[in-house]
Amino acid sequence: MKLYDFAPAPSPRRVRIFLAEKGLTIPTVQVDLRAGEQMRPEFAKINPWRTVPALELDDGTVISEASACCRYIEEIHPEPALLGRTPKEKAVIAMWDHHCEVEGFLAGAEALRNEVKGMSGRALPGPVGYEQIPALAERGRARVRHFLTELDERLAAVPYVAGEAFSIADITAFVVVEFAGWVKLAPAEEAVALRRWLDGMRARPSAKA
Amino acid sequence: MKLYDFAPAPSPRRVRIFLAEKGLTIPTVQVDLRAGEQMRPEFAKINPWRTVPALELDDGTVISEASACCRYIEEIHPEPALLGRTPKEKAVIAMWDHHCEVEGFLAGAEALRNEVKGMSGRALPGPVGYEQIPALAERGRARVRHFLTELDERLAAVPYVAGEAFSIADITAFVVVEFAGWVKLAPAEEAVALRRWLDGMRARPSAKA
Numbered sequence: 182m183k184l185y186d187f188a189p190a191p192s193p194r195r196v197r198i199f200l201a202e203k204g205l206t207i208p209t210v211q212v213d214l215r216a217g218e219q220m221r222p223e224f225a226k227i228n229p230w231r232t233v234p235a236l237e238l239d240d241g242t243v244i245s246e247a248s249a250c251c252r253y254i255e256e257i258h259p260e261p262a263l264l265g266r267t268p269k270e271k272a273v274i275a276m277w278d279h280h281c282e283v284e285g286f287l288a289g290a291e292a293l294r295n296e297v298k299g300m301s302g303r304a305l306p307g308p309v310g311y312e313q314i315p316a317l318a319e320r321g322r323a324r325v326r327h328f329l330t331e332l333d334e335r336l337a338a339v340p341y342v343a344g345e346a347f348s349i350a351d352i353t354a355f356v357v358v359e360f361a362g363w364v365k366l367a368p369a370e371e372a373v374a375l376r377r378w379l380d381g382m383r384a385r386p387s388a389k390a
Numbered sequence: 391m392k393l394y395d396f397a398p399a400p401s402p403r404r405v406r407i408f409l410a411e412k413g414l415t416i417p418t419v420q421v422d423l424r425a426g427e428q429m430r431p432e433f434a435k436i437n438p439w440r441t442v443p444a445l446e447l448d449d450g451t452v453i454s455e456a457s458a459c460c461r462y463i464e465e466i467h468p469e470p471a472l473l474g475r476t477p478k479e480k481a482v483i484a485m486w487d488h489h490c491e492v493e494g495f496l497a498g499a500e501a502l503r504n505e506v507k508g509m510s511g512r513a514l515p516g517p518v519g520y521e522q523i524p525a526l527a528e529r530g531r532a533r534v535r536h537f538l539t540e541l542d543e544r545l546a547a548v549p550y551v552a553g554e555a556f557s558i559a560d561i562t563a564f565v566v567v568e569f570a571g572w573v574k575l576a577p578a579e580e581a582v583a584l585r586r587w588l589d590g591m592r593a594r595p596s597a598k599a
Contacts, residue, residue: 230489242478249485256477268465269451276458280439284516287492307493309536314525327518 183208184250185227185235190214191286191360192306193234194390195247196254198352201387203258215299220308231308248278251349263349270346277343277350285328285357292321292364325366328357333368333375340378355382392417393459394436394444399423400495400569401515402443403599404456405463407561410596412467424508429517440517457487460558472558479555486552486559494537494566501530501573534575537566542577542584549587564591 184200186193186209200207212218212233219231228235228245236250237243244250255264265271294300295318304311332354335342342350358379361367368375382388393409395402395418409416421427421442428440437444437454445459446452453459464473474480503513504527513520541563544551551559567588570576577584591597 236481238478240478242482244481244485246485246488248488249481252484253477253481256480268462269447269449271465272445272453272458272462273451275461276453276455279455279457283496287496305533309532311529311532314523314529316523317526320520320523323518323520324514 182239183210183237185210185212185224185233185237187212187214187233190233191289191356192232192247195349195352195356196234196236196250197390198356198387199251199254199263199349201390202261202263202347202352202385203254205254205258225308229308230306232306248282248349263347263352265343265348270343274343274348274350278348278353281328281332281342281350281353281357284324285332285354286360288321288324288328289357289360289364290321292318292325292366293360295321296364322364322366325357325361325364329361329366329368329372329375332358333372336378337374351378351382352387355379355388391448392419392446394419394421394433394442394446396421396423396442399442400498400565401441401456404561404565405443405445405459406599407565407596408460408463408472408558410599411470411472411556411561411594412463414463414467434517438517439515441515457491457558472556472561474552474557479552483552483557483559487557487562490537490541490551490559490562490566493533494541494563495569497530497533497537498566498569498573498575499530501527501534501575502569503527504530505573531573531575534566534570534573538570538575538577538581538584541567542581544583545587546583560587560591561596564588564597 184196184207188211212224218224225231227243230245232245234247234250235243235245236253244253265274294304295313295315301313302310304313339345341347342354368379393405393416397420421433427433434440436452439454441454443456443459444452444454445462453462474483503509504522504524510522511519513522550556551563577588
């Protein structure tokens, strides 16, 4: 098993932290997104969607999409369980992880990719180049702000994003919060619960992944 | 268990088809999105994200997000397996389902919600009203077109979206293709593989769900 990765990028970081929480180390291949290496024909053969992370299994199958990579890892290395144990836990964790991805991660990407000059013509990941839409950068920022507020409310009620136990939803939310820093958005001073949780996440050894 | 639903909406349809493929019938509560019923305080108590589908379990827990609802149903009614059996199958299906959701479903929603007059101020689902961005409607249409082309290529190579077996990824892709009709986008005449698969999907009893 090996991971196509790009160390500075937030999306593969979700998988790196997941692996670290499992206590696993696997070989990685760096695909330099800043140099556009994902658009090279060699990489298109590995992942036609031109994204990292991509997890190559020993039989050559390539699993793309961070959440699907994590699903595979959980199946083959169930402990510690990060996707839940009971049907209800699995569903609640899947719900929160999905929510953090769509409302947090995609919102952050919307803000960054439509704003930063270096991403002109690359407003979405993937094989097609889309032009930036300035109004979408602004909307992305508003959505990230809303997400951070909502996350603080959630973490005032429960210790972890999906409830009582640490899960993949914390990993996704943590990557979102750090990614939000790229567009200079941070938890408000008064977001006490979010800041406390964030300190806890940053203190975990996996935060270095 | 009961499903908060809105019969005309594509997102809860994913769960309705999933239930039908499992041979399950559960009570549904219609939440009229056209009348804005999801914004009422009563519904906010059920799902603060103000979306359907939402699956209420017998203990009162509410599972939101179509993919998480399906995860729960698969766990308690494993047959026929729609999320895969082996670790590899589970990951490949998760990858395709995620791809169809983000590149197909969200693209279709981008097109519709930024274009249709009745969705003015409602360009995204959820509690916050966002204004329409005309350039985003256009981008959404381009993305849906790309998705349909890519789906045709995929289905020229394998019988079902995630490979050899029918899965949740077919359900998501099917809902996307029918949803694309709302913005008057349809598979091209020459998309023979996609059209053949679509005929097969429409012939399944679950298509009525």
